Amino acid sequence: MHDQLSMATGHYVPLDDSRSGAPRAHVRRCLCLRRSTCLLLLGTCLYVAWLAAGAAVFSFLEQPAEDRLRSQLNERISQFLEDNQCVPESALEDLITEVVLANNRGVSASKNISTGSNWSFGQSFFFSATVVTTIGYGHVTPLSEGGKIFCVVFALIGIPLTLVILSAFVEKLMVPSTMFLQWLNSRLGHLYQPFNIRLFHLAAVVVLIACLFFLVPAAIFNRLEPGWSFLDSLYYCFISLTTVGLGDYVPGDRPGQQYRPLYKVAITGYLLVGLVMMMWLLTVFAEIPQLNFGIWFLHQSDETTADPEKMRLSGASAGPKYTQQMENHVKATSRPAEETPSPEETTPVHARQK
Structure with a gap:
């Protein structure tokens, strides 16, 4: 039995003694809370350090380029004033x-x-999509007071609606994705651990998205947009599909752009489908419990683990699914070679169709 040293008497007092007023379960919860709090503080410090490191690198790389551009601009202004002294x-x-x-x-x-106009139907459609998807390039903004008010109302309704629609498409994509994972389990379950199979599944999704929504579109933009290198095009695809939206590169704004409204609508379709793919990738990543580092910062008490709803909200529900997969893996290895697991056994709970 573990005892606790009394600071007043110097004697050891049992933790589950009723006179101490601190049962073992309460002590365990307190220790767990302190541990999760310390990990959260440590993670916050590392996050701030990462931001500071990024600031230092950006400052080191970009400050000289800005100074050169500023010097060139000052020279051009000085030369213009010398040539036009009356100004x-x-x-x-x-x-x-x-x-x-x-x-x-x-x-x-x-x-x-x-x-041409920034508010033709094609341009406006493109702008509406960048608002509700939170990409927000910022190169075009509402000029009128009515436009600004409508933009706020439009975003308040459109952003949640966009999340709902995109999430519904992701749920549909999870069905063939889970079937592919099931197929991998049936073919490779006797050779590799479930965690390794899930990593291979995640790598396949990453390669598919990288090829179809980054490399191929980057090559197309490199061809269509004058002055864009392949690196510039790839940079645009990444900045857009991660919803960063810096706005330094926006396709369809070159001089003499033919079929500009139609081109903008096509780019809007690419962005919407690409965002679905990115959300799908994040969902597949989150399905691997060993990679869910967020649970380190959560306080897992006996009450939480006893309540399935609290477990779901805290992210701890990934554990039982992985345990079930391990049990299915053991069952699969114990069968004869010609038998394969049933779809009901290898399909995750959330992807089963009633």
Whole structure:
């Protein structure tokens, strides 16, 4: 029996003694809570350190390029003022400010590079998709007060609706994905552990998405967009499908773009399908309990494990599914070679069709 040292008397007192007022279960919950809290603080510190490291690297890589561009711009302005001495420097500064502000809101000041209206149906459709998918490039924004108000209302309704629709498509994709995992279990279950089979399944999904939604579209954008290298195109695909949406590269805005509205609608379709694929990848990743590092930061008490709903909300429900898969693996290895597991045994609970 584990005892506890009394700070007042110096004697050892049993933890389950009623006089101590701290049963063993309560002590275990307290220790578990302290452990999860310490892990959460440690994870937060590592996260902040990661952000700081990223800031340092970006500053090191981008500051020289910005300084060179700023120096070139200052030289061009100085040369322009020398050639046109009748133009006051303050007037030129005001003009540049107006041009930059207009350009940041999607209106170009140059007639030679005008790309037409930003609010044609195709352009507006593209803008609507970037709003509800939270990509938000920011190169085009509403200019009127009515447009700004409608954008807020449209996003409030459209973002949850988009999540529901995309999640429904992901659930449909999980059916053939689970069938493929079942097939892998039936063919490789006697050779590899379930965790290794799940990793192979995840790698197959990663390769499929990387080829069809990153490499191939990057090659197409490299062909269609002048001035875009393959790296620029791949960078655009990644920034868009991860919903970062920096807006430094936006297809369909080059001078003289033919069929621009139709091109924008096609890009919108690519973004929506690509987001479904990314959500599918994250779902497959989350189905592997050993890779769910978030449970380290959760407080798992006896009450939580006794309540299935709390287990589901806390992410602990992945454990029983993996245990069931292990049991199915043992059953599969104990059968004769010509027998294969039934679909009911190898299919995860959430993917079974009633």
